[in-house]
Amino acid sequence: MTVEAIMAPLFRRLQTTTDAGRDDLLALTSLPTTLRQYRENQTILRDGDRTSECCLIADGFCVRSKTIADGRRQILSIHLPGDLPDLQGLHLPAMDHDLVALSDCTLVFIAHAAIRDLIRSRPTVGDIFWRDTLVDAAVVREWIVNVGQRAAHNRLAHLIVELRERLHLTGRVTGNTFAMPLTQEQLGEALGVTSVHTNRILRQLRIEGVVELQRGMVRILNETKLQELAQFDGRYLHLSPSS
Amino acid sequence: MTVEAIMAPLFRRLQTTTDAGRDDLLALTSLPTTLRQYRENQTILRDGDRTSECCLIADGFCVRSKTIADGRRQILSIHLPGDLPDLQGLHLPAMDHDLVALSDCTLVFIAHAAIRDLIRSRPTVGDIFWRDTLVDAAVVREWIVNVGQRAAHNRLAHLIVELRERLHLTGRVTGNTFAMPLTQEQLGEALGVTSVHTNRILRQLRIEGVVELQRGMVRILNETKLQELAQFDGRYLHLSPSS
């Protein structure tokens, strides 16, 4: 896999969401990287780990999650190709959550030292990365709203729309279908409900002809109804450099 | 109010949580600031606002919140003296949530331009601020776990302990008492439950002799029981520079 192919989703995302210059992106390709493959369900980083490198998702889906004392688990965010899910490690030495591969994944790792060097010589890259962690935080804030205030079926609708918007950025939506490789159990952990209840909601949405979820693929059946349920306002994704 | 008095809580916090040098802190005092007072319940920044300055809380409590279409509101985080609750504005031009004064507040505003200049001349200050936004994000992530997985009384206990830990950083806890100036309605908005249910939980905790909340002051009656309920693991606060 070439560096260009690995970095493609990141570049595509940065090109539309930031005003990174051509030379900034080029500088990124010169970073030394280590490619690693992960299997479905494999833990990439564990709560408490101390990291000396950051990872970029070249392919596959990952989640951040936290497990509390009684064994319950909460998924904190879903990460797609082009995401840098542990960029915070640059300034927070210890992980405060797990990073897990949802599907088989291709990740590349970049040493913190190399990133720091690049930022020192090119402060704009630092600004782009800082902004990236801030958008990430904005997504996490909206996640709180979802889990805290919306009814379960609205939550699911909102998550589906968010994921579609973010996948669209890197050209991973075809028609009304896209990948969302979470089991109903994991979906429940993301939404803060049990797997039984997730199943109930999915059935309801299927029967009402809103969306269908099969073998990790979402198919949107009725866009209008979906929008109505999701009440999605994508400003928090900060998709344009000026937002 | 002198610059020193205004910056004191920020300095105290940075001194224990980062390895900011004396000269870095000194450099902060030289930033031009504008002092503004806000009344209880006054909105400081509105969802959608475009900012050209950041604020530092010198005194009082603020919250970030989001209101969804049906009028429900979710509180996303609580901010204390020494916090920079809209530092993200440095790289995200538009607010994606509200910032509201919970109590009467004293804030100072610092122009983005001045901060950017300082960061350019002192990259360490940039690192400290970046880290600050990352810790903020970590707190928000834990908030998801709270709202998503814990039962309502555990949520409240967790919030109380978190707040105490953070207030302790700037010496705002005396014995087993500290300020938490949220109405039961607001507490519900923070925990993702209704005000009626908040009242139920508070009554239960009062009867069981765990905590008492009166006129915006928390009084911890039984530390052991509180810990048991909160299952608090403070690593996510990243209180030491090496964590």
Added chain:
DNA sequence: GCCCCTGCTTAACTTTTGTTAGGAACAGCG
């Protein structure tokens, strides 16, 4: 001192969600 407003408190009732417990479908593997 009284009024008014906000916040607190409670109860009765409804709805949502969790729990427990199965069985069915399906994929991977020997």
Added chain:
DNA sequence: CGCTGTTCCTAACAAAAGTTAAGCAGGGGC
């Protein structure tokens, strides 16, 4: 091909939380 383990699906029942509707308490303004 049949075994095994996971995921999906469903139902019956229990618990948690929301809704609605009151009355009460206390502080600020007149």
